Amino acid sequence: MTTPKGSEPPKRRRGPRTPVGTTTLAQVAQAAEVSEATVSRVINRKYGVSPATRQAVEEALKQVGYERPLDNRLVLMLTPNLKNPIFAQQAERVENELNPYGLTSIICPVYPGTPRERDYVESLVDAGVAAIVFLSSSNTLRDEDHRVVQFVESRGIPYVSINGGFPESDAPVVSTDDWRAAELAVGHLHDLGHRQIGLLAGPTGNLPADRRVEGFLTAMERRGLDDPEAFVARQHFNVEGGQQAAATLLAMGATGLVASSDEMAFGAYRAAERVGLRVPKDVSVVGYDDSPVLDFIGPPLTTVRQPIERIAENIGRIVTSLIANRTVSSEEILVEPELRLRASTAPAPGRP
Incomplete structure (x- = not known):
């Protein structure tokens, strides 16, 4: 049984719900008690904003109803490898769910929990990364150093995990049960x-x-x-x-x-x-x-x-909601697997 998915993702928008302009920035700045320049840095995911200030601005963005545009945005997918067909299939399914919203996926094969994973994130974050999907990457490792998550959170980039979440994070997770x-x-x-x-x-x-x-x-x-x-x-x-x-x-x-x-x-x-x-x-x-x-x-x-198709549907809904600054539940979604019978199982020896 699949955990309820909630409402379907919004239709693609060509821009934010509230027109971007001086008035909008002023409203957000007033609500967050920061300068308009700081709001601009958070919206454009720039350096130089503390995690506490970034969080205050994000809350203010939600309060005034600002939505980041979905056009020309990159979604970074981190996966152990593409030699395993299941990872390649899952990445392709997620990409198919994101494409209708103007989102472009970059699939990065990494060895989870290593500097290579962090290097991918740090090198691509200024290219306009709107969200990150940890596809059975370092999110599956219980005792590894999760500095990559600390970096992602410090930059205010939303992220979601497939098949297990980070123990120190309340970010959304979609997993096979x-x-x-x-x-x-x-x-x-x-x-x-x-x-x-x-x-x-x-x-x-x-x-x-x-x-x-x-x-x-x-x-x-x-x-x-x-x-x-x-x-x-x-x-x-x-x-x-x-x-x-x-x-x-x-x-x-x-x-x-x-x-x-x-x-x-x-x-x-x-x-x-x-x-x-x-x-x-x-x-x-x-x-x-x-x-x-x-x-x-x-x-x-x-x-x-x-159930890679249903996982991808949930990931697509969550990613587009996060980018649009909508609230997403942190409760892990567990998707029901399916037994596929073929010819490798038979009655136990001695059984009719």
Whole structure:
């Protein structure tokens, strides 16, 4: 179930709701108790304004009903990489939602939490960045230095996160419901008679990975399965990580594997093959993401699909609202995933 999206985004405007002129600046300046020059610097996102003053001006802008124009604005999207099809698809969907409002997207592949991420933001902010979308970037890392957010907030640039928010921020967040995703995968395998079910989990401290672990443990405990924590193997979100995690779980007797990414599921295929097991006759595998190639591998992979279209719709609505200076809820929107059945799951060995 998708959290209510609220009202639809406004129709594209060619300028602010209140005409920009001396009177408007004077009204905002009076409400914020600052000079008109300071108001102008905030509107144009210039240096030299303290965070407290910037916040006062932003509040005054809302009070007098000023809306920033949506034309000729850049939206910066920060994502781990574009080699993973799911990130490329999500970025494309978000871009399609923003284009009708005159917004141009710049997609920057970064390694989350590194200086490269900050460098992208700092180098592009003066090019007219209207908003930033953290697409599974440093927002997914619990314990990293989030100086990039401090910089963004100091410049008064609105931002939104996909698949987890920053712990110190109340900025909007839209995420796949990872707890529900784990429940769907475990429930499917349990219904097929599997009782030794293992999780190929992502790294500790990665917010989506931690949420999937929480959902997995809850789903296993709900079904009365013993010692579920022993069947969680942490590795990286790639083929090699999936292979190593699957090898560990298969040695423990797991007959059903829940992968935290489709790439990890591919690694599980490789691990099963290396010990003479067949998918799905001997071991069933469930992936996560729903990459475009899943129908073309052998066997086609059952997976939990991230609802990238509905996430993009919410991001588009939120970004246009933030740029227009409208109030947006800080409550995280959780979007329902979907189980896609293919040929990589079957009844547990010994079950009809």
